[in-house]
Amino acid sequence: MTIRLIKSSFFNERKTKEKLCNFIMDSEKLSIGNYCAQFEKKYANWQERKYCISFNSGSSANLALIQAMINMGKLKKGDKVGFSSLSWATNVMPIIQLGLDASPVDVELDTLNISLNTFKKSVEENNIKCLFITNLLGFCDNIDEIEKYCNENNILLLEDNCESMGTVYKGKKLGNYSLASTFSTFVGHHMSTIEGGMVCTDNRDLYIMLNMVRAHGWDRNLSPDIQSELREKYNIDKAFYSKYTFYTLGYNLRPNEITGFLGCEQVQYLDKIVEKRVDNFKKFVNAVNSNEDFYNLKYTHIEKLSNFAVPVICKSKEILERYIDIFTKNGIEIRPIVGGDLTQQLFWKNIYGENNSHTNAKLIHEQGFYFGNSPEYTKEEINLIIESLK
Numbered sequence: 001m002t003i004r005l006i007k008s009s010f011f012n013e014r015k016t017k018e019k020l021c022n023f024i025m026d027s028e029k030l031s032i033g034n035y036c037a038q039f040e041k042k043y044a045n046w047q048e049r050k051y052c053i054s055f056n057s058g059s060s061a062n063l064a065l066i067q068a069m070i071n072m073g074k075l076k077k078g079d080k081v082g083f084s085s086l087s088w089a090t091n092v093m094p095i096i097q098l099g100l101d102a103s104p105v106d107v108e109l110d111t112l113n114i115s116l117n118t119f120k121k122s123v124e125e126n127n128i129k130c131l132f133i134t135n136l137l138g139f140c141d142n143i144d145e146i147e148k149y150c151n152e153n154n155i156l157l158l159e160d161n162c163e164s165m166g167t168v169y170k171g172k173k174l175g176n177y178s179l180a181s182t183f184s185t186f187v188g189h190h191m192s193t194i195e196g197g198m199v200c201t202d203n204r205d206l207y208i209m210l211n212m213v214r215a216h217g218w219d220r221n222l223s224p225d226i227q228s229e230l231r232e233k234y235n236i237d238k239a240f241y242s243k244y245t246f247y248t249l250g251y252n253l254r255p256n257e258i259t260g261f262l263g264c265e266q267v268q269y270l271d272k273i274v275e276k277r278v279d280n281f282k283k284f285v286n287a288v289n290s291n292e293d294f295y296n297l298k299y300t301h302i303e304k305l306s307n308f309a310v311p312v313i314c315k316s317k318e319i320l321e322r323y324i325d326i327f328t329k330n331g332i333e334i335r336p337i338v339g340g341d342l343t344q345q346l347f348w349k350n351i352y353g354e355n356n357s358h359t360n361a362k363l364i365h366e367q368g369f370y371f372g373n374s375p376e377y378t379k380e381e382i383n384l385i386i387e388s389l390k
């Protein structure tokens with residue numbers, strides 16, 4: 001038996017592929033259009049946010065969100081932006097690329113996430129203007145307290161929720177604790193559109209800005225009402241020129257109708273997908289926490305923990321080697337925990353030099369691994385993973 005990290009391209013793969021083929025054959029237009037707009041409505045509704053703007057990847061969503069913060073004057077060049085040391089490369093890359101000062105914040109060993117404690121330490125050492133927190137692998141620490149602290153101290157909070165779609169903490173979905181949050185629908189994530197990403201927010205001005213940042217800095221994907229509002233504000237009175245008016249700095253990070261169609265299809269299954277992953281996780285975490293070789297994971301403070309892969313942190317590098325052998329022999333694909341400690345990565349060292357501090361993120365980088373959590377695992381597959389964890 002082989003258990004791959006990504007078991008399938010889509011939930012209900014066969015049916016989804018058949019529908020996709022028909023959709024492509026029957027469609028006149030495949031560039032951004034009604035299906036993207038429909039998916040955005042459906043996802044905003046599911047996420048319980050006012051607005052959703054879709055992108056061609058989660059990385060693009062991150063880039064657009066940071067660019068939007070700069071365009072709106074909420075961040076300016078040189079501002080210090082905190083990020084989770086343990087995250088994905090394209091979480092911190094836009095911060096660096098757009099001329100902000102990236103400031104790593106350590107995570108807790110038992111939740112793998114930034115806590116108020118680790119964040120406060122960073123704030124004391126640095127003059128942090130914004131925290132772009134990652135909700136790692138379905139987990140969070142006390143993000144409600146981080147939100148309160150940020151509000152009280154005038155720190156802008158943004159969430160990278162690319163790994164935690166569907167997690168519920170203290171009655172609220174992760175991704176709803178901040179001004180805006182990003183999501184990924186890359187294959188293997190909670191729901192797949194092959195490639196894709198979103199930003200969700202309740203803020204109308206940000207929604208408008210993100211639409212422009214996504215497509216060339218123009219207003220063409222906005223509603224006629226919003227277009228009129230903008231054109232009046234900026235005295236663009238000729239319809240002829242309005243087509244090619246570029247209001248602000250932007251990119252081309254648009255999704256296409258295939259992404260939109262797949263989003264509409266897969267979002268129907270999202271509750272089911274999340275429930276399955278939540279159930280699987282409970283089984284896996286029991287096995288992790290009953291083995292003395294691993295550090296315990298703290299999760300009972302989270303009502304619904306929804307992840308696509310499960311982290312395991314070994315108590316030594318030798319133990320990690322042993323489990324790499326066991327999992328490999330059993331045909332179970334494992335990988336390092338996300339991007340690991342990003343300050344240990346070459347791109348970081350090339351800019352900021354060596355970082356020899358002993359952080360939890362570094363320990364997790366050196367002694368951790370993860371395996372998949374697919375909603376379509378069979379009983380046999382789940383049992384083999386649990387056996388391997390023993």
Ligand SMILES: Cc1ncc(COP(=O)(O)O)c(C=O)c1O
Binds near residue numbers: 057059090197338
């Ligand atoms: C925390 C985090 N942010 C951003 C991304 C980027 O998403 P994408 O692969 O859709 O570009 C990922 C991808 O896995 C991620 O884990």
